[in-house]
Amino acid sequence: MRAIFTTILLCGQLLCAWAQDTSVQGIVTESDQKTPVFAANVYCKSDVTQGTTTGFDGEFTLEISDCDTVCISYLGFKVNCLPLSAFGSEVLRISLQPLDNMLREVVVKAGDPISEKFSVVKMDKMDVYLDPVAAGDPLKALTSLPSSTNADETANPVLRGSGGDRSRVVVNGAPIRNPVRNGQLNGLGNFSLFNAEIIRQQYVYASNPPLTYGNTSAGLIEIETNRELENNQVQVSTSLASVGTFVSQKLKDDNFFQLYGNFQFADAFLALNDANLPRLKDFGTKDVGLNLKLSTGKQSYFNSFSYFIDEYSNFQSNIFTVEEVSDASKKRFFTINNWNWKREKSFFRVSTLVDWSTQDFTFGNIISNTDNLQLYSGIDYKIFLNDDASVQFGASYNNWDYEFNDLVPEFFYAVNSDAPSLPRDTALNQHNLEAYAYGNWDVNDQISLSTGLRSNTPIFDEVGYLSAQLSVKYEPADDHRFLLSGGRYSNYSTPNYSNTVFNLLNSTQLALDYNYEGKKTQILGAFFVKSESGRNAQSIEDVVVFNEINTMGIEFFIRQRLTDFVAVSLANTYLHQTINSGGEVFQSPNDFNYFAKVSINYNNPAIINAALSYIGRPGRYYNPIIGADFDPALNAYIPTFTSDLYNEQFNAYNNLSFSSSRYIPMGGMSMVAFLNITNLLNTKNQASDIYNSDYSQRMFNYLQLRTVYFGVVFQ
Numbered sequence: 001m002r003a004i005f006t007t008i009l010l011c012g013q014l015l016c017a018w019a020q021d022t023s024v025q026g027i028v029t030e031s032d033q034k035t036p037v038f039a040a041n042v043y044c045k046s047d048v049t050q051g052t053t054t055g056f057d058g059e060f061t062l063e064i065s066d067c068d069t070v071c072i073s074y075l076g077f078k079v080n081c082l083p084l085s086a087f088g089s090e091v092l093r094i095s096l097q098p099l100d101n102m103l104r105e106v107v108v109k110a111g112d113p114i115s116e117k118f119s120v121v122k123m124d125k126m127d128v129y130l131d132p133v134a135a136g137d138p139l140k141a142l143t144s145l146p147s148s149t150n151a152d153e154t155a156n157p158v159l160r161g162s163g164g165d166r167s168r169v170v171v172n173g174a175p176i177r178n179p180v181r182n183g184q185l186n187g188l189g190n191f192s193l194f195n196a197e198i199i200r201q202q203y204v205y206a207s208n209p210p211l212t213y214g215n216t217s218a219g220l221i222e223i224e225t226n227r228e229l230e231n232n233q234v235q236v237s238t239s240l241a242s243v244g245t246f247v248s249q250k251l252k253d254d255n256f257f258q259l260y261g262n263f264q265f266a267d268a269f270l271a272l273n274d275a276n277l278p279r280l281k282d283f284g285t286k287d288v289g290l291n292l293k294l295s296t297g298k299q300s301y302f303n304s305f306s307y308f309i310d311e312y313s314n315f316q317s318n319i320f321t322v323e324e325v326s327d328a329s330k331k332r333f334f335t336i337n338n339w340n341w342k343r344e345k346s347f348f349r350v351s352t353l354v355d356w357s358t359q360d361f362t363f364g365n366i367i368s369n370t371d372n373l374q375l376y377s378g379i380d381y382k383i384f385l386n387d388d389a390s391v392q393f394g395a396s397y398n399n400w401d402y403e404f405n406d407l408v409p410e411f412f413y414a415v416n417s418d419a420p421s422l423p424r425d426t427a428l429n430q431h432n433l434e435a436y437a438y439g440n441w442d443v444n445d446q447i448s449l450s451t452g453l454r455s456n457t458p459i460f461d462e463v464g465y466l467s468a469q470l471s472v473k474y475e476p477a478d479d480h481r482f483l484l485s486g487g488r489y490s491n492y493s494t495p496n497y498s499n500t501v502f503n504l505l506n507s508t509q510l511a512l513d514y515n516y517e518g519k520k521t522q523i524l525g526a527f528f529v530k531s532e533s534g535r536n537a538q539s540i541e542d543v544v545v546f547n548e549i550n551t552m553g554i555e556f557f558i559r560q561r562l563t564d565f566v567a568v569s570l571a572n573t574y575l576h577q578t579i580n581s582g583g584e585v586f587q588s589p590n591d592f593n594y595f596a597k598v599s600i601n602y603n604n605p606a607i608i609n610a611a612l613s614y615i616g617r618p619g620r621y622y623n624p625i626i627g628a629d630f631d632p633a634l635n636a637y638i639p640t641f642t643s644d645l646y647n648e649q650f651n652a653y654n655n656l657s658f659s660s661s662r663y664i665p666m667g668g669m670s671m672v673a674f675l676n677i678t679n680l681l682n683t684k685n686q687a688s689d690i691y692n693s694d695y696s697q698r699m700f701n702y703l704q705l706r707t708v709y710f711g712v713v714f715q
Contacts, residue, residue, distance in 0.1 A: 022065060024087040028058040028072055028094050037074050037096060039126070039605070045069040045081055049667055053605045055564040059091070072096065113222060114382055114392045114440055115210035118450055118471050118483060119203040120513055120526075121145060128196045132599045132611030132659050135676060138199055138223065139169070139179065139192035144613075146524060146555040146571040147206035147219070149595060151620055151653070152687070153703055155180045155192045159206045160528055161551045161575050161590055162218030165494050166505060169221045170213050172303060174336040174353035174376055175398075177494050181285060181311060193307055195260050197235075197246055198291040200226045207511035207528050208469055208485040211452030212380070212392055214434045217489040217507040217532065225291050225305055229256040239711025241269035253295045261288040264311075269709070276682065276705035279316035281325060286310045299342050306335040317363055318690040318701060320639065322416045326363035332356070345384040352377045361497070364415040367407040368497050375399045388442040395435040400502075402428040402495050414636045426500045430492060431459040448473040452487075463504050465490040479517050486510040493534070505534035524557040524571075548580035549588060565604040571597040579645075586645040589620045610660040619650030619686060628695040637694050650686035650700070655679050675710040682706035 028037045036058030043051030044067035054060045062070065064084075071081040077096035086092065116122070123141060128134050134141035139155040142148045150158040156179070157167045169179040171194075181191050201224050209220030235246040244262035251257065264285040270277060287309035294302045312329040334355035341348040353376035361368045378396035385391065404426040409415050436454035443449060454467040469487025476482075486509060493503040511528035532549040553576070559569040573595040577588035599613040623645060628637035661674040679685075685703040692699075 022067070022084070023061060023063050024070060024084070024092075025061050026059070026072075026087070026092040026094050028054050028060065028074075028096060030077075031095050031097050033093065033095050037077075040072055040074040040096070042070065042072050045071045049665060051665070057564060059564070113203060113210070113212065113224075114390055114438060115205070115212055115450065116203060118205070118210065118473060118485065119222075120147065120206045120483070120515075120524075121204040123202040123204070125196050125199055128199070128202075130601070130603060130609075132601060132613040133615075133657065135191075135659070136196055137191045138194050138196050138202055139221070141202075142204060142221070143615075144569070144571070144597060144599065145204065145206070146557045146573050146595075146597070147204070147526070149573060149575060149590065149592070151590060151617070157219065157221050159204075159219030160530070160553055161577050161588075162507070162530075162532065162549075166216065166218035166491060166507070166532065167220065168209070168213065168216040168491070169223065171223045172225055172305060172336050172338050173213075173349055173351035173378055173380065174338075175213065175215055176334065176336075176353075176355070177374065181287075181309065193287075193289075193309065194223065195246065195289060197233075197248070197260070198225045198258050198289070198305070200224045206513075206526070207509050207530070208471065208487050209489065210438065210450075211436050211454040211467055211469055211487075211489075212394065212438050214396060214436070214454050214456075214467070215398065215432065215491040217491045217505045217534075225303065226256075226258065227293065227301075227303075228254060229258075233715065235713055235715045237711060237713040240272065240709050241265060242711070251294075255294050257293075258291040259289070262286070269707075273707045276707060279701075281314040281316065283313040283315075284311065296339070297341075301340055303338045303340065304335065306333075308333045318688070319363065319415050320413055321637065321691050321693050321695065322364050323690070324364055324417070326361065328359075328361045330357060330359040332358075347380075347382040349380045350378070351380070364417050365407065365409055365419045365421040366415060366497075367421075369405045370497065371401075371403040371405075373401045389440065391437070391439045393435075393437050395433070397434075398430075398432040400428070400430045402426070402500070404428075404495075404497070404500050406497065411631075411634060411636075411638075413639055414631075414634050416636070419634060419636065424500075428495055428500065428502065430502045431462060432492065433457045433459060446475050456490075465504070465506070481515040481517075483513040483515075484511075485513075499535075503535045505532065507532040520561040522557075522559040524555065526553070526555040528553050528555075546579040546581040549577060550580075551575065551577045551588075565602055567601045567603070569597075569599045569601075581645060584645075587621060589622060589646055591621060592617050594618065605663050608660060608662050611658070613657050613659070615653070615655045617653050619652055621646035621649050622689060624648040624689060624698065625691060625695050630694075639691075639695055648689075651684075653685045653703075654681070654683045655685065656681050656683075670715050672713045672715070673710075674712070675708075677706065677708050679704055679706045 028040045029035055030037060037054055040054040041051060042060045042062050044064050046067060050064050052060055052062050068084050069081050071079055072094055073079045074096055077098055080094060080096055128138050128141045129136060131141040131144050133143050137155060139157060142157055143150060147159050149161050156164045158164045159167050169176050179193050203222040205220040209216045213220060229248055229250050232250055233248040237244045242262055242264040246260040248258045249256060266283045289307040292304045296302050310331050314325055314327050317326040337352050339350045355374040357372045359370045376398050380394040382392040406424045407421040408424045410420040410422050434454055434456045438452035440450045450471045452469050456465055458464050467489050471485035474482040488508045490506050493505055495501060507530055509530040514525040516523040529552045533547060535547055554574045557571040559567060561567045575592045577591045578585050579588050595617045597615050599611055601611045603609045623641055625639040626642050627640040630637055658677045658680050661672055664671045682705055686700040687703045688701045690699050690701055
């Protein structure tokens with residue numbers, strides 16, 4: 001009996017050891033059995049907490065116990081479940097079959113932008129999350145691109161040397177001006193108004209924006225929100241400066257909603273980073289967003305994206321010789337609504353936008369209140385003439401209302417609290433009615449042509465204009481693409497405190513882009529020239545007015561995957577830019593002979609995701625104050641500027657930052673912990689010049705010094 005018991009016990013121990021130590025290995029590919037599937041889910045069918053994800057080459061190793069079936073799933077493919085007996089001592093190759101939804105594939109093609117193939121970069125949600133400098137923000141993810149020449153650390157898109165007000169962000173067909181949260185105005189770094197979880201695709205047109213959209217004379221960021229939902233999802237996040245929640249919920253008939261909200265506060269963040277944030281006194285935001293999709297028929301659906309934010313900030317500021325605490329606050333609400341009707345060879349969309357905001361700002365003797373209302377409506381109709389040609393027609397109407405109720409300094413240099421001010425009440429109303437036509441023709445397997453025309457119709461005293469473009473794409477092989485594009489474009493500037501008018505801005509552009517997409521290597525290159533005209537908006541301190549900017553640039557970018565988990569990227573941009581002021585030519589503040597961006601990424605979902613990123617460039621050029629005359633009536637000094645514009649340069653800009661995250665499965669949910677250290681070396685990057693009371697001493701404000709930020713997301 002003892003022998004039988006001992007035998008049973010030994011068998012049980014061996015069985016338990018086998019159950020605990022079973023390891024299966026495989027490689028997951030698409031149906032061609034060649035293309036690896038990265039980040040596919042591999043899990044035990046009876047216990048989904050036993051799971052892993054595939055690497056860059058589609059490989060995986062899964063440790064399991066008490067499991068008889070292993071499943072592999074990935075968005076857009078059928079779930080493939082295999083019995084444990086299918087795995088042997090050798091690595092098993094597993095192929096995934098695409099979903100049999102041919103109608104849905106046609107729908108996606110019809111709904112995608114007609115100009116998609118002429119975009120320079122296409123991003124999805126994972127591109128945003130894996131970007132080392134994005135911090136999960138869709139617009140900050142653009143910072144890594146060589147075409148991004150943003151020199152002030154904000155999320156506002158600045159492309160190929162053009163001013164931020166010349167580029168536009170379009171969401172579901174509707175233009176969003178000022179697409180950033182402006183509460184943190186001290187250089188801490190603004191974030192965009194968008195949550196990466198709601199974004200399906202993000203297209204970046206660094207030059208020659210497609211004329212399917214108007215009111216841009218530089219570049220275009222086109223964002224499309226989710227059209228379908230794979231899974232229900234609940235997220236709760238908390239960090240050093242915020243708490244938030246995100247909910248995705250399926251409804252009947254492929255309908256769904258996505259709802260998110262955040263509350264941001266300053267206390268803990270300032271307590272930890274106080275030494276490096278001496279000017280920031282307080283900040284806070286409350287925001288909520290809703291993305292909703294409802295089917296209205298077998299071939300039509302309604303989409304609505306709405307967003308509200310209430311924000312404020314208090315920070316120490318300098319304007320000329322005055323240093324005081326400024327207060328800024330803003331409330332904003334916008335709603336974008338679309339009705340989409342799709343057929344096998346056509347797509348029709350009606351879009352509307354209501355965008356309202358009120359903003360207050362006080363500093364010294366400056367008191368400003370700005371109210372803004374934008375109404376937009378557009379109609380777009382796309383037709384696939386055949387497999388090789390398509391055309392799109394449309395019209396749009398924009399109406400902007402601005403009201404400025406300001407107290408402004410009587411003398412531009414006297415901005416202290418007891419200096420005289422004058423009331424300035426300005427009401428602006430602008431109409432812009434436009435129509436366009438855009439066509440695409442695939443000449444053969446290698447060459448594609450696109451062309452577009454867009455013209456406005458003056459309603460009152462607006463200026464008429466005609467925009468036109470032509471693009472040629474050449475693909476000599478599957479992995480190589482050349483894009484030659486050129487055109488003339490127009491847009492209206494955004495009024496602000498310093499420039500309370502609508503200015504018509506124009507540009508003429510020519511760009512040649514190259515793109516190579518290999519298995520482990522991506523290479524981008526570009527050469528571009530452009531000439532931009534129109535009065536440029538000024539800051540409060542800038543007394544320079546210029547009406548012409550000429551730019552020539554060269555870009556290079558390479559990303560190389562060294563191992564399954566390690567990738568490096570290098571980008572550099574040469575930007576030569578001049579301005580014309582008063583008939584004379586000067587170098588621009590953004591004349592950079594290099595703009596380098598380097599990152600080293602380690603992405604291993606089973607261990608940690610970590611990245612080091614570096615951005616370096618020459619300092620911007622600025623107008624120094626070279627002297628001052630005393631005005632006894634105001635008890636203030638009148639600054640004197642040099643006639644040789646932008647003849648001084650800030651120190652070179654250098655920023656090394658670190659980011660990391662760790663995915664931790666927790667039974668029926670998971671947790672992601674993250675840590676970001678911005679400006680790791682605490683480099684003092686000069687942002688602006690400041691002076692003592694008589695302008696005899698010059699000092700500097702700095703961009704963001706070293707800050708530490710961390711938090712967790714439960715899902």
